[in-house]
Amino acid sequence: MIxxxxxxxxxxxxxxMAQRVEELGxxxxxxxxxxxxxxxxxxxxxNGERETLESYDExxxxxxxxxxYKVASLETKPEPTTVRARDLAVGNGHIGVIxxxxxxxxEEQILQVARAVKRAGATGLRGGAxxxxxSPYSFQGLKEKGLQLLAAARSETGLAIVTEVMTPEHxxxxxxxxxxxxxxxxxxxxxxxxxxxxxxxxxxxLKRGPSxxxxxxxxxxxxxxxxxxxxxxLCERGIRTFESxxxxxxxxxxxxxxxxRTHLPVxxxxxxxxxxxxxxxxxxxxxxxxxxxxxxxxxxPDPQHALSDGQQSLTPQVFAETMAQCRRVAEALGRYLAxxxxxxxxxxxxxxx
Ligand code: PEP
Ligand code: MN
Numbered sequence: 466m467i468x469x470x471x472x473x474x475x476x477x478x479x480x481x482m483a484q485r486v487e488e489l490g491x492x493x494x495x496x497x498x499x500x501x502x503x504x505x506x507x508x509x510x511x512n513g514e515r516e517t518l519e520s521y522d523e524x525x526x527x528x529x530x531x532x533x534y535k536v537a538s539l540e541t542k543p544e545p546t547t548v549r550a551r552d553l554a555v556g557n558g559h560i561g562v563i564x565x566x567x568x569x570x571x572e573e574q575i576l577q578v579a580r581a582v583k584r585a586g587a588t589g590l591r592g593g594a595x596x597x598x599x600s601p602y603s604f605q606g607l608k609e610k611g612l613q614l615l616a617a618a619r620s621e622t623g624l625a626i627v628t629e630v631m632t633p634e635h636x637x638x639x640x641x642x643x644x645x646x647x648x649x650x651x652x653x654x655x656x657x658x659x660x661x662x663x664x665x666x667x668x669x670x671l672k673r674g675p676s677x678x679x680x681x682x683x684x685x686x687x688x689x690x691x692x693x694x695x696x697x698x699l700c701e702r703g704i705r706t707f708e709s710x711x712x713x714x715x716x717x718x719x720x721x722x723x724x725x726r727t728h729l730p731v732x733x734x735x736x737x738x739x740x741x742x743x744x745x746x747x748x749x750x751x752x753x754x755x756x757x758x759x760x761x762x763x764x765x766p767d768p769q770h771a772l773s774d775g776q777q778s779l780t781p782q783v784f785a786e787t788m789a790q791c792r793r794v795a796e797a798l799g800r801y802l803a804x805x806x807x808x809x810x811x812x813x814x815x816x817x818x
Contacts, residue, residue, distance in 0.1 A: 550645050567774035671686055
């Protein structure tokens with residue numbers, strides 16, 4: 466249920482109502498909007514709570530939440546959420562771009578990519594230190610050493626670090642280095658991990674499982690929100706279909722559909738979504754046109770020698786060109802692509818013929 470407070474309700478009244486909600490055996494999530502505050506009262510439905518809560522003077526009305534995902538639902542919070550980490554902002558008008566290699570491989574590699582993607586306008590740096598690989602014989606990541614290299618790249622560039630955490634036991638360690646914790650597609654329904662990142666206090670980037678329905682995706686986000694963490698970014702990264710010409714099938718309709726259901730920001734990962742570098746730039750542009758709140762893109766200084774996902778990684782040059790196109794499409798639609806503090810330099814004009 467949503468307990469809608471009257472416009473004049475003071476913070477003390479809101480706190481008292483939240484306490485009352487908890488006394489009824491429900492969990493209270495206070496959501497402060499621009500016009501008024503609501504309390505999402507979540508839990509098993511019993512008899513009479515609605516009438517009890519509605520009887521308070523400071524309460525305007527109590528309405529049921531129809532969606533199975535309660536805190537994530539637009540019914541609970543009609544205003545879009547902005548997720549922020551350093552200069553990275555996604556949602557509610559901000560389009561943020563996260564770019565970097567699939568895996569952190571060396572100090573030179575991560576610093577080189579970090580400088581290049583920042584120059585092109587990205588505000589977040591991605592890079593896997595713990596890698597979920599299909600084969601146990603593939604490169605599994607540099608682990609804590611990789612996290613340290615990411616932190617060094619942040620010190621130099623100021624980019625927000627986005628990196629994957631694979632188990633609840635590692636959440637504390639990864640959160641000590643990262644600005645945003647990524648929950649990978651394979652772990653979307655690892656409920657203990659979702660709860661642990663929910664308690665971490667760090668923003669979370671949640672990837673859609675390759676065979677998850679939208680309801681399952683939103684209920685996974687709900688596990689994080691339920692632990693009091695409202696900073697959740699949803700990421701469409703492609704689903705498994707009968708089609709095999711691309712690595713996955715990237716359904717861009719997910720973006721406007723999710724915007725009709727949830728206030729959480731939605732970003733798109735065209736790298737994993739297609740698995741082919743040549744398809745990534747047009748799908749980045751298409752995702753912006755579809756209204757996404759951001760992109761996460763794999764970029765490698767030497768894709769042919771990447772230790773993972775080289776076939777879908779852009780060179781820094783192609784990434785910069787893609788960003789320029791995305792910016793133009795965003796502007797054409799009256800939207801704004803957030804850029805890093807260091808704006809992209811205009812291409813040098815050669816005077817010699
Ligand atoms: C990744 O971002 O490198 C990754 C492994 O992504 P996903 O979980 O979407 O497969
Ligand atoms: Mn990858």
